[in-house]
Amino acid sequence: MTIREALELDNSYLAGKFDVAVVGAGHAGCEAAHAAAKLGLDTILFTLSLDSLANLPCNPSIGGTSKGQLVREIDALGGIMGIMADRCAVQMRMLNRSKGPAVYSPRAQEDRSMYSIEMRHYLENLPNLTLKQAHITALLVDEDGNAAGVMTEGKAVYEAKSVVICSGTYMEARIIRGEVITESGPDGLPRSVGLSSSLNSLGVPLLRFKTGTPVRVNSNSIDFSQMTRQDGEDDIPPFSFRNEMEGKAVPPAEEQIPCWSIWTTDETRQVISENMHRSPLYSGEIKGIGPRYCPSIEDKFMRFKDKTRHQIFIEPMGRHTNEMYIQGFSTSLPEEIQEKMVKSLPGLANAKIQRVAYAIEYDLVDPLSIKASLESKIVPGLFTAGQINGSSGYEEAAAQGIVAGINAAMKVLGKKSVIIDRSQGYMGVLIDDLVTKGTNEPYRMMTSRAEYRLFLRQDNADERLTPIGHEIGLIEDDVFEKFKAKIEAIAIETERLKKTYVAPTEKLGELLDTCGQTLPKSGESLADLIKRPGVTYELLAPIDKGRKPLTRNITFACETNIKYEGYLSLEKEKIEKFKNLEKILIPEETDYNLIKGLRLEAMQKLSNMKPENVGRASRISGVSPADCEVLLVYLEQQRRRHDNG
C-alpha cells in the first residue's frame, strides 16, 4: 500500500512525520531506535505494549557462550544492551573459564521486570526519540516502491524516511500447548496481524519458524536441597566497556542470587515417551521449523536416544518475584503432561507452576532477501532486525538492531552503510551468515561459526569496534579518549614484556617450578616466559621489578596477545586473504547471464542474491571456488574495459 492510498482510506489520518520509524520494541527494536536517535535522527519506536518493552519472554539471562561476545560488541559499538544488563543483573559469571580466553563468555542472570522498566525509562529520556504504543498493520511505500511509513490498526499514518521492522515472534503468531492452539503473541501479549501480509504483498518472501519456552515455578514450592547450587562471581568485568573504564565492578558475589542445577530422571523420560503422540511437533500440527540448538525437552529425548538424562537449570526471574525459570525444559506438550514432567524432576515434586510452557510459531522474512546493511533488497528503505531475519536470542537480535538502526540513519543522512565484516565481530559473522547462507531454523550464534575466533574475543571487542562506533557518532569523544589510552597502555606494556630480560635466578626457578617449568639456562624475556604453559602475568610479579600498576583488563590483554601470538598470526594471515576478496566489489547492475563460464546454478544464485562483493559471493551455497574465479576474471575484464574508456 502506498502512503497516498493509505491516506485515502476511510478514517485514516496523517499522525506524524519522522526520519526513522522502528516497529517493535524488543531487543532489536530498542537498539535500533537508540542508535538512530543517538545519531540525531527524529525517531519513533512502536510497541504493542509499553509494559513489555525489552521483554525477556524466555530465559531471563543475557550473554553466555558467543552471546556474551555479542553483548560486548554491541557495547563497544555504542549500544545499550551491555549497560542495561549490568544494571539489572542478579547474577554474573564468566563461562568457559576452563577453556581458553578466546571463548571466555560473560553471562548474567537478569531481573526481568527491572530490565524492561530500566530500558523504557532510559528510552523515554532519550532526545529525538518518541515511544508509541500501537499495533502496526501495514508497511507503506512511496510511488517508487521505497519504504515511506507505517500505518496502525487505528489507521494512523506515520511517514518515515526509513522503516526498521523488528517484529520478533509476533507476526501472525500461534501459541501451541499440546492440542490447544491460541492465536496470540508470546507471554499472553497480543500478536501482530496484517504486517507480514503487507510485506508479502510488496514482494518480500516470508518463512515460518517455531520456538518455545519452558514452565516457571514458584520458588516456595521447590526443595533446593536436592539441587546443586551455582553461585555468581565478582572477579569479572562488567558487560559494558564504558562501565569497565569508569571502574564500575559487578556486584559482590554474596549479593548475587544463586542458580541451581539438576538432571532429568527416568520418570521424566517415561512421561515424555508415553505422551509423545500428543506433541504437536510430532503430530505435524507445528509446521514452523524449530531451533536445533535450543530444542524442546521432548526433542532432546527423541534425537539423542542414547542419552538417558539431560541437565536442567533452575534460574531466578528477578529480585521481586519468586518465579523460577526451568532452563532446558521447554516443551509443547499439553499442560497436564507438563505438570507430570515437572514433578518428575528432583526437588520439584511439589512444584507450583505459575506459567506453563508453550511453543510459538511466527512469520519472518527470508534473510536471503536482505543486504548486509540489513536493508531489504526488495523494498529500499526497509530494514529488518532480530527474529524477523531468522535469528534466535536476545543478543543476536540486539546486534542486528544496532546495525539496522545505524544503517537506517545512514540512509536518511545519505551516507554509506556501515558493515561489520566477519573479521571484525560476531555480529559480522551473524549477519553475513544470515544474508548469504540463509537459514532454515532459528539461527543461534556459536563460536564455531566464527573463523577468526581467537581474534574475536570478549576482551578486545572495543579494539575491534569502538573506533567504528566513534567514527559514526555513537561513541562519545571522552569515552573514545579513555579507550585510546587503554589501547596505548596495552601496547606499551606488551612491548616492555618483550624487551625486559630476566636472569635465571633461584627465585624465578621457584616460580616456574609451580607450573612444572624448568629454569632457562640464560636470561629470557618476560614475554617468552609468559608463552610457557601455565605461566601467567600474575605469576611473574615477584621477579618483575619494573612493573607499573595496571588494571586487570590491560594485563589480561597483554598476556593473551603474548601467549597466543603464533596462533593469532595464523588468523591474521587468514584475515588478510579474506579481506582481499571482500575488497573486490561487484556492481549491482552486473548481469550474470552474460558471464561465460558460470555454471547454471551459480548464475541463478548470484542473480537472485546480488552479492555486494566477491567474498560474499564465495560464501553462497552453490557457488563454487571455480565460479568465483570466473567472476574475478570477468570483473577484472570489465574494470579494464571501463578504464580504457
Place this chain on the structure above:
Amino acid sequence: MYSYDDEPICACSTPAGISGIAVIRISGNGCGKLADKCSVILRSSGDYKKLSELPGYTCAFGYVKEPSTDIKVDEVIFTHFEAPHSYTGEEMVEISSHGSGAVKQEILKCLGMSGIRMAYPGEFSRRAFINGKMSLASAEAVMDVINSETERQLEAAGSLMSGKLADEINFIEHNLYDQAACLETFTEFDTEDPAEEEAKLEEVKDNLSDCHDRLSALCKGYGKGRILSERLRVALLGLPNSGKSTLLNTLTGYDRAIVTEVAGTTRDTIEVQININGIPVTLIDTAGIRETEDIVESIGIGKAFEAGRASDMIFYMVPPDMTAEEAFTGVSVIAEDCDCIIAVFSKSDAGTNPYRSEIEERFATIGITEFISISAEEEFNIDKIEDAIIDYYNELGGGASEGLLITNSRHYTKFLKATKKLAMALDALDNELGTEVCASALRACLDEIGEVTGKTVSATLADTIFSRFCIGK
C-alpha cells in the same frame, strides 16, 4: 591466495630439460633493484653499474652471483624492461644463461635469496592479462579455457593427483575434518562428563598426530617425486684419466638406451641422460679440465663445485696412482655441498691404490664412508655403481611408496605449510592452550590442504587455468 599482488616473481621460461641457453624471466615492479643483489654487470653500452639502472630494452653482459657469498654462478646476458613496456606490463628482467638444469636451479635459488619468489604456473600470463597487455580477444579465449575447466570443476584441481595419493590425501582431509568437528563440540558446549571428554580428547590427539605423520611422509616423498619429473643428478668427478669417461661410457653403453646426449651445456661438462632400473638419471661428466700440476686446480674446483652442489650424488674417482693427500684435498672442496659422495677406486685392473686404507680413514672424517672398487675396462663392479644409485633413490623420501609421491611443487609447498600448522595444533593441545586454539590452527591447516583438493574457496582455479601456459610464460 587469489590476489592481484605485484610481488616480484621469477621462473624459467625456456622448456625444462637441457638446452644451449635458458631464459629466466623476472617480473614485478622493483624487481630490478632486488635482482641487483645477485647480479654483477661487467659490460654494458652506457657503462651502467647496476642492473636496475639499465634503461628499458637494453642488454648487459655480466654474471649472477650468490647474494650472501658473492660466488659466481654463471655468466649471463641481462635484459631490462621498464613498465609498462614489457610482456606483463610490469618492470621485467630477463636473464639469458647457459642451459644446464644445474645452472637454472642455481640462478632461481639466488633470485629467491634476493627476495623474488617463484611464479605460480601461468602467473606471467595472468599479470599480462590483468595489466591489459593481452588483448580482449585473448581475454575471451582465457574465459573459454576457464569455461571448459569449470565443467570439470574440482577434478581439475585434483587432476595432478590420482589413485593412491588422492586416496591418502582424502583420508587425511576427512580425518582432520572429523577431529575439527570434535574440537568444536568441546569448545562450544560444556561437558557433562569430564572423564569422557578427556578420553575423547586423547583420541583427537592420536588422530591429529597420525595425520601429521602422514603429511610429513608425503612431504618427504616430494624429494623422490621431484626426481621422477626432474631426474636424479649424478656427477662424476676426478682428474682426467682417472677413469670417469670410461665409467661414463660403460654406464651409458651397457645394455641400456641413451636418452639424449648434449654436450657443452656449461662448456666444460657433459650431461648424459640414462635410465637405471627405471630411474631417470642425468650423469654429469666434468670433462675437458686442463691438465696441470696443481691438483686442486686440475680437479677443476670451480666446475666441480658447481656440478657437485647441484647434484644429488657424486662419484669421486680415485685412480691407483693418487696419493691420500691429493685425494683428500680434491674431495674436501665439495664434501659440504653434496650429502652423498661415494669414493670410487678406479682402474682396479691396473693395480690397487697403495694408500687405500689411509684414504678411507681420512675420507671418513668428512663423512664419506662408501667405497667401491671398479674396473670399467673389465666391467668389474659396474653393477655396484648402479646399485648405489638405486639404493640412493629408494631411500629418498623415507621409502615412500611410488603411488604416494608428490611431484607438483605447489602441492608440496601447501602440504609443507599444512604440516607446520598441524604441528601448531598439536602443540596447542600439549600445552593446554585450549581446544579453540587447537581448532584454529587445525582450520588453518585444512585451508592449506583445501587449496590442493579444491575445497578452499581461495584455491584458485585461475592458477590451474593459467598453469596451462606452463610456468614462466
